Amino acid sequence: MSSTPERGLVRRPGSVGAFTTHRYPPGAVLAPWVEHFWSVTWDRGGAGPLESSVISFPAMHVTVEWGDQGSVRHGYPMPATLLHGVVSRVFRVTLTGRGGVVGARFRPDGFHAWSRLDAATLTDTVQPVRDLLGAEIGSLHAGMTPDAEPAEVLRKLRSALEGHRPDKMSVGIGPVVDRIATDSTLVRVDQVAHAVGLSERTLQRRFRREIGVGPKWVLSRFRLQEAVLALECDPGVDLSELAIRLGFYDQAHLTNTFVEMLGETPAAYAARVRSQVS
Known part of the structure; x- marks a missing residue:
């Protein structure tokens, strides 16, 4: 986390410099549905756990996540490919050891338009993508190690989402x-x-x-x-x-x-x- 204030991020003691974030454009193919891609990586070394907090936007995320062997995040063993519904309160996650996440933040109505799923049924849930969208997208984490390269994970995630985009666009809210x-x-x-x-x-x-x-x-x-x-x-x-x-x-x-x-x-x-x- 940098020292520059950013909308949605909550300052916590020890958070400055504790992790590295990047943001990437969605590309022309996915732009109607995806706001942007993003990544966060960390290596706590000998330091203890760090809680990160975000005042979430009204948006859903598809994430590919990894960490040290045996680590668990959001109730799922790492690595995992997950769908995060809108978080109605504050999104909190505890960072431990080594790890990272590459995610696609959909536009507010983008995931509904892309998947046709009822967004209300996904609010305040984190679910395996495999259960909702099938094995091809849901298994992007297969074989990942704690030192995964975000650029390669981003390439795979972008390709998978492009391959499953809707045939036509719809006018949303x-x-x-x-x-x-x-x-x-x-x-x-x-x-x-x-x-x-x-x-x-x-x-x-x-x-x-x-x-x-x-x-x-x-x-x-x-x-x-x-x-x-x-x-x-x-x-x-x-x-x-x-x-x-x-x-x-x-x-x-x-x-x-x-x-x-x-x-x-x-x-x-x-x-x-x-x-x-x-």
């Missing part, structure tokens, strides 16, 4: 998510529904089927990400003003959301950021 992410005036579900010309009921149904969570969750998640990023960039920011700017009812609403998701208040988080950068 993804552009609505993009609008929520970029339009700070949209802070309520009824505003979103009015802005895109859908009834609230239709909006709710399509979000759950195509993304896996409702529009209220998406609105709240983007606000929380922005709040954390603001504290990372300026731990001295006025919390009351920040809460109002991001669409929270007041500072108490911001604090309650922070505590519910991250287990600490915005003030405590800001103090920890300040101590790590000073």
Whole structure:
């Protein structure tokens, strides 16, 4: 993890420099469904376990993961090829020994469009890809060792996904998510529904089927990400003003959301950021 603040990443003691991340473009073939590919690798050496936390985006991931012999991650022995549904709270993983992950982050509605699976049935789950998409994609981890090369894993994952892309594209709800992410005036579900010309009921149904969570969750998640990023960039920011700017009812609403998701208040988080950068 670098010292540069990044939306969605949660600062933890000892996380800077503990792992290496890269991001790769999806390529023209997969761009309608995949946002980007990514990789993370680590070697803890003699250091103890490290918990990494991410305030997840409304997106699903197909991952190829590896680690030391006998290691277990997300309840599965390594190596493994896994599907991660949308995480409704905070994504947490404990990094131990040597390991790595190469993943495809789908667009918010991309995995539903690519697989035709009901996204709501996958929320808050991690499942073997083999069980959902078959052995060809689900066995990409076969024969992997703890010193696997991310570039080669990426090549295999990209090729497998390209080989199973849909015959035709479909128009999904993804552009609505993009609008929520970029339009700070949209802070309520009824505003979103009015802005895109859908009834609230239709909006709710399509979000759950195509993304896996409702529009209220998406609105709240983007606000929380922005709040954390603001504290990372300026731990001295006025919390009351920040809460109002991001669409929270007041500072108490911001604090309650922070505590519910991250287990600490915005003030405590800001103090920890300040101590790590000073």
